[in-house]
Amino acid sequence: MTSNLAKFPLFRTATIRGYAQLAPLGGISSCELKTTVLPNKLVVASSESQSPITRISIVFRAGSRNEASDNLGVTHVLRNSAGLSTKNASQFAIIRNIQQVGAALYATTDREIVSYTLEGPRQAIEKALPFLTEVATQQVFKPWEVSDITNRLLLDIATRPLQLRAIDLVHNAAFRSGLGNSLFIPKSQIGKISSETLQHYVASNFLSGRASVIGLGVDISDLESYAQGLKLETGEGNDTPSPYKGGELRSNKGGNTAFVAVAGEGAALRDAKEALAFAVLQRAIGVGPHIKWSTRDNGLLSKSIGASIDNYASTTFNVSYADTGLFGILIAAPSKSAGSLVETAVKLLKCTKISEEDVTRGKNQLKTSLLLDGESGTHTLQNIGTQTAILRGASIQSPSQIVALVDSVSANDVQCALKKAAKKLTLASIGNLTNVPYLDEIK
Template sequence: MKGIRGISKLSTRLYAAQVARKLDVSAEHVKFQPQEVQVTKLPSGLVIASLDNYSPGSRIGVFVKAGCRYESPENQGVTHLLRLAANLVLLVHQHDVDRSFNVLNTVVTSSRENMIYSVDCLRDHIDTVMEYLINVTTAPEFRPWEVSDLTPRVKMDKALAAQTPQMGVIEGLHGAAYKNALSNSLYCPDYMVSQVDSDHMHNFIQNNFTSARMALVGLGVDHNVLKQVGEQFLNIRSGMGTAGTKAQYRGGEVRVQNGSSLVHSVVVSEGAAVGTDEAMAFSVLQHVLGAGPHIKRGSNPTSKLFHGVAKATADPFDASAFNSNYSDSGLFGVYTISQSAAAGDVIKAAISQVKAVTGGVSEADLTRAKTQLKAEYLMSLESSEGLLDAMGSQALSGGVYHSPEAIAQKIDSVSATDVANAANKFVSGKKSMASSGNLIKTPFVDEI
């Protein structure tokens, strides 16, 4: 509802007052010591990560290595169904939820690598809320008739995604760039709509939702409480589950011809895996080139891509560096939006700007890019959603959490040579390309 802040953003003074009443003292005398993120890995492999920020509201999430990259040809689209089916478990308890107002918000999202189940709740009702979250992730029923009823929602999701050119281009890019794993779509393929059934969903959860592939993460919750919940309820299935296939980059092209006057196009080479020093160099390179406007609805006056492309065309356009990192691979390149007639000039001008960086980058540009990257990362942690995602992603991938100070140090350690090497990897690497729009003036990947 507009005008009402989320419960996790309420002042800590409210929680202080509640504690004061219980202790029968003045709220001014209640002192809270700043807490650090705590991470514990249980013998089962389950990772517990928490930060007690003394908020009256808590946010709890279960992160699972069960993204669409783990789908097989026989169950393509199952993660799409799992996203939509999560609320089926909550509906069983909907009366209790409405009556007690324990659960304030439930969100289920997925990426190519992970599925994330998160809930917002009042701090005093964590035990009750955890029951819902555990039922969603470990004990779903997936009644056949309910799964069949999801078909219209699957079709609607796909239709909405198709109306977003950026989504279609990025999905097409992954399909063209990889032979397997990361080529799987976030959405159920047309030929599998209504073919994925409750057995597919149960089998996928049985094979992938194991303790060693999960992280239980909480904000506004005591670490010992969260640890106890994990030990009692999420030590469910032992083992590493389904072994993921290593992504194989191949390079390729997909073109979607339609009547749009705007051409969306992305050209990439293989980048770097998440968490590596090379990935950090690519992130700095992204900001050297221009990662998009840093002010809402603003221009990007420091973007090399913007100024370089502006010299090549007088038509309206947009250009930004594209960077995506996964556990075993990555994609780096340029994303352009232009009028159909100018598409070729815009794409080639953007790529030329990356080539220019291979010769070196000035100290001023390097410092600016690092500052922007650090600011972007720190700002992402200001919201409970962003902080929970950072904690969960790091805990799930490596069983640790790197503080903002540690991340800033890694950014500062990137040298001009590292950035130039990253640019050279893009320039010399095998290209992948995805384009959508009126493509009569859009070059093919072997022409750029």
């Protein structure tokens, strides 16, 4: 029995709403990244990759961590509202004109950012670009259109995979509010997010000092001219700290399987050296098999478990936010085996000595992953968009530049990262929890 658990993207969990996404076609994966900051604090970054596919994204630092108790789920509704009628274009006009030229437009949200991305052939982008502007900056949220997406919200909630729900729970347990807010609207909030709530959230967070415009396959001067024409309110808004606190949450849903996430505090994105150390540690512990149909990898967790337990899957997750991070292990296993697997994972986090060999393997896997992502325009755009939205005027690194920094990570850096993660653990579980121990029961 195999599982797709390890294949699920957990580095920075994002949710997407949009139409068909286009695959990258050729181009230069290691091209120079140029950045500039406009007088209104709007960051512009572009890389002319010579690809026949052009991608332009407008990114706002307005993810679910900015939600308050009275508007929980507003970013989920906002994501699903992408493409609704705007000040100057109807929903029909947006869809027809984008599809007519062979482009695609989609909205992506995670706990820190909301982004709107347009991609398509170079000759099509110029025609479709006004509709990206409309969707990202000229929303009106007509009440009857907002009410029409209720069934879509319910479908999103109903189809969440259990591993994603476990990651949501571990965030909630670790941070409580802020970064603990879910990517999905609570059922109790459906129908309560009004047009006025959406307008207020956009007015408070879609500001020039919290935004960036990113382009791949477009010249920086052209992108800068486009960015200067965006009608964004000036300001930087307020960022509320979301410190790591730790805790435990359990959701007993029955069935035959338990999904358990054990985590500790990770690295902040602003601390590049520590963030890279955690990324290497993630690969050293194991992110799942690298051979098709295999159920094992060569990571420390698989070695610790050995061949004594079958039909389980595991992966290490590592996510860096602006001011903190979350690092841990996610396990999916039959209920009868879950207890021993969780105890093994906790012991690994608390007592493991990372060897030079493990660090070298982790570095090689990390560099391979970064370079493969660099060949994907979509992954590169998301990576740069996150950096520009959070780091602002600081140095923005392309995937190839980050790879060059990986070799500077030492075994001691990785060991210190593991010690930080093990200081105060968080446990979240969902499924059949009959044999899943409580956090205070694990020695």
